[in-house]
Amino acid sequence: MKSPQTEYIRPAASGDVPDLMSLRTEAEFWLRTKGTDQWSDPETGERAISKWRTAIDEGRAWVVVGEWNQVLATVSRGPVDRDFWTDADRPETALYLYKLIVSRDAAGRHLGARIIDWMSRLAALEGREWVRVDTWRTNTGLHDYYERLGFKHVRTEAPSHRLSGWLAQRPAGELAMPHNLLLALPQRRFDGGEGQ
Numbered sequence: 297m298k299s300p301q302t303e304y305i306r307p308a309a310s311g312d313v314p315d316l317m318s319l320r321t322e323a324e325f326w327l328r329t330k331g332t333d334q335w336s337d338p339e340t341g342e343r344a345i346s347k348w349r350t351a352i353d354e355g356r357a358w359v360v361v362g363e364w365n366q367v368l369a370t371v372s373r374g375p376v377d378r379d380f381w382t383d384a385d386r387p388e389t390a391l392y393l394y395k396l397i398v399s400r401d402a403a404g405r406h407l408g409a410r411i412i413d414w415m416s417r418l419a420a421l422e423g424r425e426w427v428r429v430d431t432w433r434t435n436t437g438l439h440d441y442y443e444r445l446g447f448k449h450v451r452t453e454a455p456s457h458r459l460s461g462w463l464a465q466r467p468a469g470e471l472a473m474p475h476n477l478l479l480a481l482p483q484r485r486f487d488g489g490e491g492q
Contacts, residue, residue: 303368303407304481305414308348308357315359315367316348319397357395360407361481368402370395371411380430380453380463390426390465391419409445410478413471420469428465439464445472 308316351357351372360369372395376387393415398407412427419427431438433452439462443449447464454461471477 302363306481308352308359369398369407390428409472414478424468426465431462433461
């Protein structure tokens with residue numbers, strides 16, 4: 297018998313910023329233990345907080361919460377990054393996925409794959425053709441992860457002022473885990489109403 301789902305996605309709120317910063321700090325530390333230099337320059341302080349608040353205010357950031365409303369993961373969408381994607385890529389045809397971070401406490405729940413599937417469904421609903429990512433050029437483990445989830449490497453760009461630039465895309469609507477979809481948090485629970 298399948299156990300009931302205990303993780304839901306909801307729009308990030310300003311009150312989530314401390315949890316988002318904790319996720320980022322935890323990810324920076326974990327990445328160092330994996331032998332990659334990704335996020336080796338910690339994004340802290342007012343600049344990082346300001347970026348999270350902007351994404352939240354613009355409705356571009358989400359969190360995944362557990363049954364006790366603890367933040368387990370986050371993802372954002374953003375505009376096309378012109379350091380990497382060109383007019384020839386038809387940038388308007390894609391949803392651009394950013395800042396996918398999963399808590400180490402939630403490892404093994406396939407939240408990353410389920411979040412990407414949720415974003416893929418969103419992209420399809422918007423009539424887009426692709427979900428696109430750009431990742432750290434030297435993090436081959438992350439490249440392998442995205443490829444296992446159906447992303448195809450497009451090319452690698454290497455502007456001198458950026459360390460990201462491994463570009464990949466997956467068709468919108470394609471799902472890696474169609475039998476374990478991430479659902480939106482019921483409104484009554486998000487509002488702090490009776491179902492909480």
